[in-house]
Amino acid sequence: MLRFILPKMQLVKLNTSGFRNLENTQLAFTRINFFLGVNGSGKSSILEMIQVLLSGKSFRANQLESCITHDLKVFTLYGEAKSKESDAHYKVGLSKEKDKLKILVDGEKVLSLASHAINFPVIVIDPTSFLLITEGPEGRRRFIDWGVFHVEHQFAKLWNRLKKVLKQRNALLRRGKISPSELNVWDQEFVRLSELVNEKRRSYIEALDPLLNEYLKRFNINTDKVNCHFFQGWDAKKRLSDLLESGLDTDVKYGYTKFGPHRADIKFSIKGQPIDQVLSRGQLKLFVCALKVAQIKLLAQLTGKRAIILLDDFTSELDQFNQDLVFSVLEKESEQLFITALDNSLVLRNLSTPNDNFKMFHVEHGKITIDNSPD
Numbered sequence: 001m002l003r004f005i006l007p008k009m010q011l012v013k014l015n016t017s018g019f020r021n022l023e024n025t026q027l028a029f030t031r032i033n034f035f036l037g038v039n040g041s042g043k044s045s046i047l048e049m050i051q052v053l054l055s056g057k058s059f060r061a062n063q064l065e066s067c068i069t070h071d072l073k074v075f076t077l078y079g080e081a082k083s084k085e086s087d088a089h090y091k092v093g094l095s096k097e098k099d100k101l102k103i104l105v106d107g108e109k110v111l112s113l114a115s116h117a118i119n120f121p122v123i124v125i126d127p128t129s130f131l132l133i134t135e136g137p138e139g140r141r142r143f144i145d146w147g148v149f150h151v152e153h154q155f156a157k158l159w160n161r162l163k164k165v166l167k168q169r170n171a172l173l174r175r176g177k178i179s180p181s182e183l184n185v186w187d188q189e190f191v192r193l194s195e196l197v198n199e200k201r202r203s204y205i206e207a208l209d210p211l212l213n214e215y216l217k218r219f220n221i222n223t224d225k226v227n228c229h230f231f232q233g234w235d236a237k238k239r240l241s242d243l244l245e246s247g248l249d250t251d252v253k254y255g256y257t258k259f260g261p262h263r264a265d266i267k268f269s270i271k272g273q274p275i276d277q278v279l280s281r282g283q284l285k286l287f288v289c290a291l292k293v294a295q296i297k298l299l300a301q302l303t304g305k306r307a308i309i310l311l312d313d314f315t316s317e318l319d320q321f322n323q324d325l326v327f328s329v330l331e332k333e334s335e336q337l338f339i340t341a342l343d344n345s346l347v348l349r350n351l352s353t354p355n356d357n358f359k360m361f362h363v364e365h366g367k368i369t370i371d372n373s374p375d
């Protein structure tokens with residue numbers, strides 16, 4: 001069972017030690033936090049550190065081990081999150097050493113990452129975000145499943161069970177001599193879980209579609225409707241159980257299950273044309289921003305939770321008008337915002353200082369210093 005604490009929380013404190021090139025330090029955050037520094041100073045590492053602390057995942061590294069400062073053996077992060085609506089605090093400590101990830105919440109060891117991550121919907125927008133559209137389906141599946149995970153508390157458990165069953169079925173396919181009765185047991189469970197996962201994904205995308213189109217209009221991308229086509233991982237007109245049966249020889253040949261939710265994808269098109277063939281690179285970036293804002297909005301509508309947004313160098317490839325437009329929407333829809341940039345022009349145009357909800361930090365060779373303090 002996932003432990004859901006509070007719908008609206010902000011990270012107010014972060015102590016870091018041994019993370020990438022960052023100096024060990026103690027930071028205090030507010031609602032909007034801006035990090036300014038030259039290339040290679042450590043700005044993205046700060047956002048990555050926040051994501052790792054709050055979700056156990058990194059948008060840059062598959063292996064958290066690579067986040068440990070060179071020549072050290074461990075990184076340790078400690079953070080405090082606070083609800084704006086009550087005095088409740090959430091204290092989290094996370095450390096990584098070799099293949100050991102340890103998380104303590106309010107002094108208690110966390111056994112499942114999901115039960116911690118469910119409290120912090122963290123969304124990242126960075127210069128590689130448009131790859132969500134142009135690269136393979138894995139990123140798009142992750143995008144859908146992130147959304148479903150945060151609105152459907154049973155989803156993580158279902159999906160983990162499905163992955164295990166799929167692994168068992170694939171192992172059996174590779175074994176050579178297959179026992180039909182054993183295969184039948186795995187197939188039945190695979191079909192049952194696939195249908196449940198599929199239904200949750202489908203209804204999520206149906207709810208996301210109108211919100212996406214609303215934000216695409218706001219971002220002036222296209223006046224024609226964008227279609228979200230969900231491919232569930234097998235022909236929707238056929239039964240998965242029939243496909244597993246008729247495709248058994250092929251599955252045995254490749255040692256892999258060809259049909260199922262692990263092959264799902266979502267395709268976006270305008271007037272029948274894939275969007276990456278219609279939109280410019282800048283427009284694709286705006287499209288991804290609209291997609292993420294739609295996800296944030298849907299999360300708030302369905303659960304009351306508001307996202308923490310990490311914006312890494314998001315201004316590249318967007319003109320000034322669009323930078324300001326996207327910023328104003330993200331500022332309004334997020335619970336807390338962390339932004340990196342090479343210069344402060346976005347801030348000067350959009351935020352009046354001094355402002356109690358805003359802090360500016362300078363980053364230089366991994367050293368983080370505060371520029372203005374409301375305190």
Ligand SMILES: Nc1ncnc2c1ncn2[C@@H]1O[C@H](COP(=O)(O)OP(=O)(O)OP(=O)(O)O)[C@@H](O)[C@H]1O
Nearest residue numbers: 020021039040041042043044045066067068069070
């Ligand atoms: N494990 C590590 N230990 C020490 N330093 C590291 C580690 N991993 C990366 N670095 C270094 O940390 C520095 C900061 O990288 P980071 O990507 O955070 O900079 P940035 O300010 O976001 O740069 P840019 O503006 O170019 O995106 C880089 O010089 C990188 O080589």
